[in-house]
Amino acid sequence: MNGDLSNLRKEYLKSGIDKDELDIDPIKQFSIWFDQAMQAGLIEPSAMSLATADNEIGIRTVLLKFFDEKGFVFFTNYDSKKSIQIEKRQQGAILFPWLALERQVRIIGNIEKITKNESLKYFQSRPRDSQIGAWASKQSSKIDSRDVLVDQFASMKKKFENKDIPLPDFWGGYRLVPNSIEFWQGRENRLHDRIIYERENDGWNTSRLSP
Template identity: 55%
Template sequence: MDLSALRRDYSKTGLTRSSLQSDPFDQFEQWFQQATQANLLEPNGMILATVDAQGMPMQRTVLLKYFDRQGFVFFTNYESRKAQHIHHNPQVCLLFPWWALERQVIITGIAIPVSTGESLTYFLSRPRGSQLGAWCSQQSQVISSRQLLEVQFEKMREKFAQGEVPLPPFWGGYRVIPQSFEFWQGRSNRLHDRFLYRAAASGSSPWTIDRLSP
């Protein structure tokens, strides 16, 4: 299939050095709020890239649940494939593909587990069905049918019929501590605007900002 004619020109807006926030967390929050206000589907959906023990990269979409200046937090099964990758190599990359706004944000950093208390606080905020689902999925493992999942779900529903669903010992969060941010804004003629924030080794500002060629 020839896709060479499938193209569009990006012309919504531009991005200048003078319009950027000095702090990348502030810039991200500004863009995230705009993505939310634009009613994008899953504006907190982010592509998480990890690398396995053999150096093979892998990507998948996860949901950002909250962020602050300590980092970007998502939750998963600690026995999953992504968790195994992170255990071997905690260097990860996040990508927010906000195509309706002709934007993307790329964040590189180190993923570390959050505390059990932090995981519990979030787990208790989840819908009960999602809490039960965390107990019945051996994430990334081969299964013979969907029926096995549904049977296990009913077992967990019966097991925890009384009271709250407890936090599974194999489930929790990761915080990605950023080392760099790249803000990408599509422009006409493929002359896109790209600005890279990198953690500074020293100096009055904790971040350096450079424009990158498209």
């Protein structure tokens, strides 16, 4: 087995970033890039890597469910490993790897729980089986086999048969409130474009970074 990837190379030629053409609001600029990712037909454009840490570092892929001027929201089990890390250290980073567009967006900030009403509104919009899945899975806990998970799902499905499914008290949303947002565009000869927005008081400072 040869694990040498030193000759695996690709030039990035699709586009560039003109700082003067970017929106002064990074959330609006993110929305522009997200729409372009959607229009390009990327697989799961809302998928983002979420990094958290306490005594150790954790990273996993989650789905962005909505964003606005307040931040970027995802949902999870509040007893999961990621939630435990978030409760100990309310900071994190998310990364959108839109590789087909030769783009990345990196966002760093503080993480906070959203309100129960916000979580309920989203929970009720989920397919019924996804609602049941939230009740069935004790996220991040060890199980002997997949059969255990399937049995738990079947048990919960029977429990809530012909009933509205309530929001679990151990499940809901988090919002990452950005302190910095970086837009990365691959360029030829590894001279990539990197534009970072950094929060200052009630506004944003914008800078170009060396690749």
